Amino acid sequence: MPPMPSELAYVPFVSVENMMRLVHHHGIEQVLRELTDAVEADYRRWALFEKSPRLASHSREGVIELMPTSDGEVFSFKYVNGHPSNTAKGFQTVAAFGLLARVDTGYPILLAEMTLLTALRTAATSAMVARHLAPRGARVMAMIGNGAQAEFQALAMKSVVGIDTVRLYDIDPQATAKVARNLADSGLTIVSCASTQEAVEGAQIITTCTADKACATILTDNMVGAGIHINAIGGDCPGKTELHQDILKRAATFVEFEPQTRIEGEIQQMDASYPVTEFHQVLDGSAAGRRDARQITLFDSVGFATEDFSALRYIHCKLEGTDFFQKIDMLADPDDPRDLFGMLQRAA
Structure with missing residues (x-):
């Protein structure tokens, strides 16, 4: 299970640098094999997931999307864009980040870059399907x-x-x-x-x-x-x-x-x-x-959002006992949960 809320004053954040370190530590082909298995395992639990077409904001230049899902215990979403003309400007066509959270408390348990991770999970999904078809x-x-x-x-x-x-x-x-x-x-x-x-x-x-x-x-x-x-x-x-x-x-x-x-x-x-x-x-x-x-x-x-869910959960599991993440202060954590204003005043 994910950590309890008392452990979550600081949320693990996997930066681009740490995502690269994690992949190199395990080896990219091992990561792809394990991620393929993780994606397939969640496809085999398909009925448990909330499913909907992603929320997309289209413009002349491209699209910005949010991709949420939950299996009833863990919630995830990914923010991702698709802008084909970006390469001519020196930018990535696709850039993304994602979040994993507990359903029972709503507390996030992971924030991660997903530009690299999306490339990995897309390849893993392709391989998962190809090994069957x-x-x-x-x-x-x-x-x-x-x-x-x-x-x-x-x-x-x-x-x-x-x-x-x-x-x-x-x-x-x-x-x-x-x-x-x-x-x-x-x-x-x-x-x-x-x-x-x-x-x-x-x-x-x-x-x-x-x-x-x-x-x-x-x-x-x-x-x-x-x-x-x-x-x-x-x-x-x-x-x-x-x-x-x-x-x-x-x-x-x-x-x-x-x-x-x-x-x-x-x-x-x-x-x-x-x-x-x-x-x-x-x-x-x-x-x-x-x-x-x-x-x-x-x-x-x-x-699809379940693939991002699988990728984020895979990365979350790989963090235990490593330093492939930073702890970021993104959750207000007052001593008295009802006294958010008092916490703010103490910082003055």
């Missing part, structure tokens, strides 16, 4: 879109699913060179490609992760052969897609939380009768996953 023995992944998420996706698929080759393509050759450089010592075979068509050749898994807020066609129907698993993670808000409709018509489509994905995912292109399966149904046995070797499976991933 990707074709057996998949060894080659095409990575279309080589921005901030690409290396995390590649390493998660390597450590959880067992891929050994990543074929890279981005419209910006410098982005591809960046990923190739960062993964040079990863144990993966890295192939830099000149087009999407070249990148998907021989791949059993195709991951699309582009940033433009547009109804784009990153993959066309002719690029997707029988038996492919598509991990579509770039289409994550209204008016932002990556796949041609004809691909969706051929694929068995799996989603996190259907009401949210209908608004934000690839399936926003389809009418309400288009059939999808929520992934937790595969885990609890109420729906089939991959049916045969020739079936095309599509994970239409937009990110």
Whole structure:
């Protein structure tokens, strides 16, 4: 259980620096494997969670979102943005922080950066789904879109699913060179490609992760052969897609939380009768996953609050006995809980 309120005059805060220290201490591939298991464990408890589409504030430049959930004992939320033009200004496309709190008291027990943690949990979620839906023995992944998420996706698929080759393509050759450089010592075979068509050749898994807020066609129907698993993670808000409709018509489509994905995912292109399966149904046995070797499976991933919940709880558990956090004074803690004003006066 989380600590009691009497222990919470100071709240653990995991800064960017300490998040990096924690990941390096355990090793990024171990963190990805453990986080994959943590995300799956909570998907297997799906019925316990409060679920709703995230609260989104859209502007011409991007989106700012709040993603809350609770399992009845612990509450979490994440603040996150998505601003595709930020990289041209020297900023991250995505920046985030999150909070974990006790339900019985409302007291927070963790505040953490979530820019790095979101990249880790997104990759872990992709790997969780792929180990259930990707074709057996998949060894080659095409990575279309080589921005901030690409290396995390590649390493998660390597450590959880067992891929050994990543074929890279981005419209910006410098982005591809960046990923190739960062993964040079990863144990993966890295192939830099000149087009999407070249990148998907021989791949059993195709991951699309582009940033433009547009109804784009990153993959066309002719690029997707029988038996492919598509991990579509770039289409994550209204008016932002990556796949041609004809691909969706051929694929068995799996989603996190259907009401949210209908608004934000690839399936926003389809009418309400288009059939999808929520992934937790595969885990609890109420729906089939991959049916045969020739079936095309599509994970239409937009990110869901339970995944952030899992990531924050995972980090919280990893803090015990370490110095990978700071204690921050964010809770008023008067000697008499009814005398908040008196506490303020004593500071004068």
